[in-house]
Amino acid sequence: MLKNKAYDVIKTFSPAELKSFELFIESPYYNTNKAVIKLFELIRKHIQKAAAKPLLEEELFTKIYPAKKYNYGIMKNLLSELFRLCEKFLAVHPHEEDPNIEFEESLRKLKNLNYRSLDKLFLAEYKRVEGRMEYSVLSTDYYRNKFRLVEAMYKFYTRRSKYTGAADTLYPMSIYNMCDIISMFKQDVAGMEYLENQLNTVPPVNVTEAFYRNFDFEKFLKDIKGLDAEHYDYINLQLRLMKLYNERDNVDNYNELKEFIFGSIKKFSNAEKWFLSSALFGFVLNRYILSSSKELLLEMGEIRKTQLANVKFNTEGLAPLQAGVFRNIIEIFVILGDIDFALEVIEKHLRDIEENKRKSSFSYAMAIIEESRGNNEAVLKLIRDVEFTDYQAKYSAKMVAIVAFYNLGYIEEGLSAIDSMKHFVKDTNEFTGAVKMNLAARVATLERLYKIKANPEKYSLADIIQLEETAVNYLAARKEWFLGKTAELKKLVRT
Numbered sequence: 001m002l003k004n005k006a007y008d009v010i011k012t013f014s015p016a017e018l019k020s021f022e023l024f025i026e027s028p029y030y031n032t033n034k035a036v037i038k039l040f041e042l043i044r045k046h047i048q049k050a051a052a053k054p055l056l057e058e059e060l061f062t063k064i065y066p067a068k069k070y071n072y073g074i075m076k077n078l079l080s081e082l083f084r085l086c087e088k089f090l091a092v093h094p095h096e097e098d099p100n101i102e103f104e105e106s107l108r109k110l111k112n113l114n115y116r117s118l119d120k121l122f123l124a125e126y127k128r129v130e131g132r133m134e135y136s137v138l139s140t141d142y143y144r145n146k147f148r149l150v151e152a153m154y155k156f157y158t159r160r161s162k163y164t165g166a167a168d169t170l171y172p173m174s175i176y177n178m179c180d181i182i183s184m185f186k187q188d189v190a191g192m193e194y195l196e197n198q199l200n201t202v203p204p205v206n207v208t209e210a211f212y213r214n215f216d217f218e219k220f221l222k223d224i225k226g227l228d229a230e231h232y233d234y235i236n237l238q239l240r241l242m243k244l245y246n247e248r249d250n251v252d253n254y255n256e257l258k259e260f261i262f263g264s265i266k267k268f269s270n271a272e273k274w275f276l277s278s279a280l281f282g283f284v285l286n287r288y289i290l291s292s293s294k295e296l297l298l299e300m301g302e303i304r305k306t307q308l309a310n311v312k313f314n315t316e317g318l319a320p321l322q323a324g325v326f327r328n329i330i331e332i333f334v335i336l337g338d339i340d341f342a343l344e345v346i347e348k349h350l351r352d353i354e355e356n357k358r359k360s361s362f363s364y365a366m367a368i369i370e371e372s373r374g375n376n377e378a379v380l381k382l383i384r385d386v387e388f389t390d391y392q393a394k395y396s397a398k399m400v401a402i403v404a405f406y407n408l409g410y411i412e413e414g415l416s417a418i419d420s421m422k423h424f425v426k427d428t429n430e431f432t433g434a435v436k437m438n439l440a441a442r443v444a445t446l447e448r449l450y451k452i453k454a455n456p457e458k459y460s461l462a463d464i465i466q467l468e469e470t471a472v473n474y475l476a477a478r479k480e481w482f483l484g485k486t487a488e489l490k491k492l493v494r495t
Contacts, residue, residue: 006083007055009090010043017093018044024089025082036081038064043082103129103145110152114159122156143183143234147176175227179234185211186238190279193245197286200432212242233260241276244283254283262306270316277307289438294479301336304329308345313352321352323361324392330365331396334372335478342369360387367400371407379404391430395439398424402446403478406485411454418447445470449485456492464490 013021025031025040042063046055057079061070064078094101106129113122129149133142150173157166188208195201217239224232237260243253261268261276268276281303288296308329313321326349333342346365353361363385370378383401388394398421405414425431425439448467452459468486 004079004083006079006086007043009083009086010040011047020093021089024093025085030088031085033081035064035078036085039078039082100141100145107148107152114152114156126153143176143179147173147180150176175231179231182235182238186241189242189245197432200430212246217243241279244279248283248286254280265306265310270312271318274307274311274318277303289435297332297335301332304332308349313349320354321349323353323357323389326350326353326361327364327393327396331368334368339369339372357389360385360389364393364397364400371400371403374407376404376407391428394424403481406450406453411450414450415447418443418450441470449482452489452493456489457494460494461490464493
């Protein structure tokens with residue numbers, strides 16, 4: 001069976017990239033070895049046919065050299081040469097989804113024109129590139145690329161000792177560079193927040209948090225008030241995003257950001273539409289984890305609808321839709337009772353998920369929809385097809401099964417599932433301390449419900465009322481279901 005780095009790389013090529021690579025290795029500028037071209041053709045045919053039979057080096061050798069006896073050394077050299085060409089291709093051929101392809105090519109062209117003193121061509125190309133760089137207040141690449149473009153002009157002037165012209169580039173360069181620096185710092189702030197609160201990892205020294213804590217945001221904004229509005233708004237946005245990640249109780253900052261982001265959503269790049277709206281969603285989700293409420297669910301629903309209406313997945317700088325995000329979207333609208341919208345999301349966006357996770361995602365989505373319809377046998381059947389690809393998927397699937405067991409009266413099975421869930425929550429390192437406490441409280445509430453159902457004669461009406469109070473804090477997602485079940489138990493317990 002062929003195990004080779006060249007094969008691994010070629011497997012990832014799209015049909016268009018396979019054609020480009022074919023032209024690449026057939027070019028005498030890069031390759032003159034016809035045997036390597038033949039080797040690539042054989043590998044490509046095998047990949048395109050999706051053949052179940054493994055590819056063997058001996059068979060490849062025989063097809064390339066029909067009259068020769070298999071030679072390990074020759075075959076090794078051919079594969080090494082093919083991998084070298086793969087590496088070269090990856091270096092010079094931009095990924096087809098890279099939004100900066102044209103800009104990077106133009107920047108290289110400007111550098112070469114400058115070095116060759118082709119002034120008229122340089123100035124014409126510069127003007128063309130500058131005209132194509134439309135301002136986008138939320139493009140992460142905009143300010144970095146503007147800096148690099150103006151820097152090319154600065155080098156053009158200094159190479160010709162035109163220092164007056166060079167001086168005219170220094171001020172805009174400082175603005176573009178500062179905007180980019182602040183944007184990068186915001187990304188670090190977001191990264192540290194994710195590291196600590198999502199991955200449950202505390203860095204030994206958080207230099208980003210220290211800098212943020214000692215930076216006077218309001219004074220800085222006051223001092224740059226005279227800056228052009230487009231640049232000032234961009235800097236203000238980045239600083240407000242930093243606050244969003246660090247100040248979880250600052251609802252005024254959230255509302256200000258939401259108004260700005262949603263009000264300008266059409267101006268954003270596709271990737272920024274997602275990243276910025278996701279920052280808003282994360283703020284609301286963190287509050288929901290600590291204090292579940294219908295109002296926060298509605299807020300999350302509004303953000304998700306805005307995202308789905310404006311974002312395109314797996315294109316224009318954005319990756320496929322994450323399976324966990326898909327689960328969350330379906331959960332929110334099922335909880336809110338908007339089953340029609342949940343089904344619409346499945347129909348329109350299931351294909352946006354990575355192909356190997358679609359079946360599992362579909363099964364989970366339909367399981368919670370069937371749960372809302374009262375089809376509990378169908379729930380248990382569907383949930384068996386859910387793969388535990390991550391700890392969040394495992395928790396979600398287990399919770400759905402626990403509710404279905406209760407609805408069907410499978411008390412022993414449900415208590416066994418609850419015991420498994422308790423150990424899972426306790427032993428899983430990925431959950432933060434606050435999340436563990438919240439999840440453990442939810443499981444404990446359901447366990448209490450099960451125990452009262454199993455032996456109602458041991459409990460009183462006061463026990464039920466006390467249990468109902470926990471639904472407000474821990475079971476907002478299934479509050480109506482929970483209160484319906486406690487109402488049934490009130491008829492069974494001691495008065």
